[in-house]
Amino acid sequence: MKRLLVVILCAASITGCDISPPTTPTTNDGFEAGAHLTIEYNANYPTEMTLEQMHKELYFQSAVQIALWAQPMVAVGVAKAGMEKAGIHNTTISIAEQRASSDNVIYTANQETVYAYGFTEIGDEPMVFEIAPKTLGFMADAWQRPIEDLGLTGPDQGKGGKYIMLPPGYAGDVPDASEGVYVFQSPTNTVFWLQRAFVTGDQTEEDAVNILKANSKIYPLSQGDSEEQHFVNQSKTPYYAVTRNDSMDYWYMLDKMIQLEPVQERDLAMMGLAKTIGLQKDKKFAPTKEQQAVLVRAVKTAKAMMEASGFDAQGEIKTWEGRQWEPAFQTKSPYFDGLGHTETLERAVFTYQAMTGAKSMVAKMVGKGSQYQIATKDANGEFLNGSNTYKLTVPAKVPVNNYWSICVYDTETRSLIANGTPKSSTGSHLNLDLNEDGSVDLFFGPSKPQDVNEANFVLTKPGEGWFTYFRFYGPLDEYFDKTWVPKVHVGMVDRQLRRQGVTNAFL
Structure with missing residues (x-):
């Protein structure tokens, strides 16, 4: 054993490593921990101010992570309650x-x-x-x-x-x-x-x-x-069935669902984190007024994180090169299971926008399943705005066995845009005007461009953001191998389109 130790020490000295013990105790120096925290020590103990800050920060950060983790279950509880109310x-x-x-x-x-x-x-x-x-x-x-x-x-x-x-x-x-x-x-x-x-x-x-x-x-x-x-x-029968993510209602619904549903083994670690903020199975959830204020700030923060990740996804996830379309499902597993981990953020992002993904929405099921693409930006990378008018050209022979559609959604409610008309979508189920080559021009804006068929147009709300889902029901091989690609025109619109009222770069 001593001989082995000598060999290791020699090897360490040859490579320039210093594994000798420090001659003086390690000192904790103060440092900036984010924009709003200053951590200070006195005789290597956190100061009273730091202790108070850390207890609050632990509560806040735990709450943010729990809000991201719990989004799918809270969404189910809120939707169920909204329907029951109706x-x-x-x-x-x-x-x-x-x-x-x-x-x-x-x-x-x-x-x-x-x-x-x-x-x-x-x-x-x-x-x-x-x-x-x-x-x-x-x-x-x-x-x-x-x-x-x-x-x-x-x-x-x-x-x-x-x-x-x-x-x-x-x-x-x-x-x-x-x-x-x-x-x-x-x-x-x-x-x-x-x-x-x-x-x-x-x-x-x-x-x-x-x-x-x-x-x-x-x-x-x-x-x-x-x-x-x-x-x-x-x-x-009108009803409201989406999470607001801006009040204590979110946390009270989460507590209700925790009490109702069995705890899955995969969630034990997160249930431990939930205990940090007072959420436990078979225990009363009773946050103080001060804690409630922190919980509201945390769920609003989680909401902004889900919006950032969903509306401005990072990484190379574009479906077609040079296009703004991305898979609505940012995962290849309908169970949100990655290689050795749960895709917590991807799951939160999807279930903030939508309700449940079937296996047929993720797996390649030629001619049978369904595939969804989301767009939140125009060809110039700017978020879609209801004050602008956009044109999208859908090429001929869309690769579907059933039909395709494009629906417009409100970014705040994630539901069909309330534009004062019965129509918030367009697609092959309508009597669209087609171009000579079989393609179709679709328009989205605060007023219908002149000479455009009503079926080819969706009204938007000035000053309000929107996003869209491009749905392919019964997608065919050309969809999966990406040989069919939506058209795109980058840059400013031409004079003819300006006369029609198109004011912004195309999708």
């Missing part, structure tokens, strides 16, 4: 019979499909979800992690069927899976589920509504399907 309860199905509108403040809905969805607390026994044929959807847990896809990309392959969901830790009899019957277990008490019925080809809006109403049902397994299913027309 009379849409546990086994009630919300259906957008006249499709989505800006009257409902809900995350990045589209106006091209008929939605049917809800939030269901499973309880102590299995719950049955009957799913309609010819739909596309998913089931997800309270953390917005997919449980299973439904419809075209799910095990029923678009035929519809019964999905039996077992509650967490269920130890009772498990129903047998069979043709058209699928059994899964939810890791959380709350399940978010959604179906989309398409309004394309020979299927009208009325057809889509009828398919959903005739084939969708939710009931406890022991009860059976004898009772009539209750639906609420979301199109005529």
